[in-house]
Amino acid sequence: MAASKEFERRVPWPDDIQCPVVLNFHPDAEALAVALDKENANRPNTQTMYSYGPRVGLQRILHMMRNYKIKGSFYWPAKSAQRHPYAIEWIVADGHEIGCHGFTHDWPNWLDAATEAKHLDQQVEILTQLSGSRPRGYISPGWEYSAQTLKLLRERGFEFSGDWLGEDIPYYVEIDDKQTDFVAIPVNWTLDDAPLYWFSLFPPLSYGAPYSAPSRVFELWSSEFDALYEEGAPFHLTLHPFLTGRGARVKTLEKLIEHMMARPGVKFCTMAELADMYKAVITPEQGKPGKWFPATSGEAPQITRIDGVPTYR
Ligand SMILES: [Zn+2]
Secondary structure, eight states: OOOOTTTTTSSOOSTTOSEEEEEEEOOOTHHHHHHHOGGGGGOHHHHHHHHHIIIIIHHHHHHHHHHHTOOOEEEEOHHHHHHOHHHHHHHHHTTOEEEEOOSSSOOGGGSOHHHHHHHHHHHHHHHHHHHSSOOOEEOOGGGOOOTTHHHHHHHTTOOEESOOOSOSSOEEEEETTEEEEEEEOOOOGGGBSHHHHOEETTTTEETTSSOOOHHHHHHHHHHHHHHHHHHTOOEEEEEOHHHHTSHHHHHHHHHHHHHHHTSTTEEEOOHHHHHHHHHHHOOTTTOOOOTTSSOOSOOOOOOOOOTTSOOOO
């Protein structure tokens, strides 16, 4: 069955692109362990589970991406980037995108306003210095904002974020009832490896109950891809090197990449490239988010329509 007309090809991607694919890696490292349980600062062995990401998993992932000649995004908590500067060098040398993902991995809504602003400044400064260029994008730790996050991002010149969950396609964000050119690139937990692969003693987590078999993960992600491809919506996958960077799991990711590469019109890109591509074909006036974002009224939800641009079919 074909995609319903309402959902079909809401963004007219350029160059015969049917489905942009973003592989978005979060090398959270020790910052994630300590954010979830402050006592983990005194648990060196627990921390190694997370430092496995930049030290080992990342190398496997970068090697694999070199083989397929694809680029991706790497969003770092700045404190973890400082602990693993060699990993930033590898990523930059391979031409991938570096972005901001917290200073510590504390959720922004845990922080007071002054600390959140200071942490954002530190992220920009540290990642600019380590990577050699200023990050354009932001992904909040835990995909959550405080009341002032958007305003703080705009003041610092961020152009897009990857942490809203209420859509399949990108859209321009309204701030204080004003349409801006800030692009939200949506994510969702279905396309994230954490619920499938993560086990932890401190804090006790076993989302994968206990772990997902590679065949199950491939089935889940490839079927999500097939459906998004049909609609012409981006496939935006969030991956953590300490989880996906394990041997059999990298092979599962390879299998998925081959599945996607076999379809015409699939374009592997960074989150920055996806934002640029979206801005090239949709104006802020066209890319309104619909009345339900953020949900402030009882009005019926509207599907985001991109009006006034030609569709390709
Ligand atoms: Zn993270």
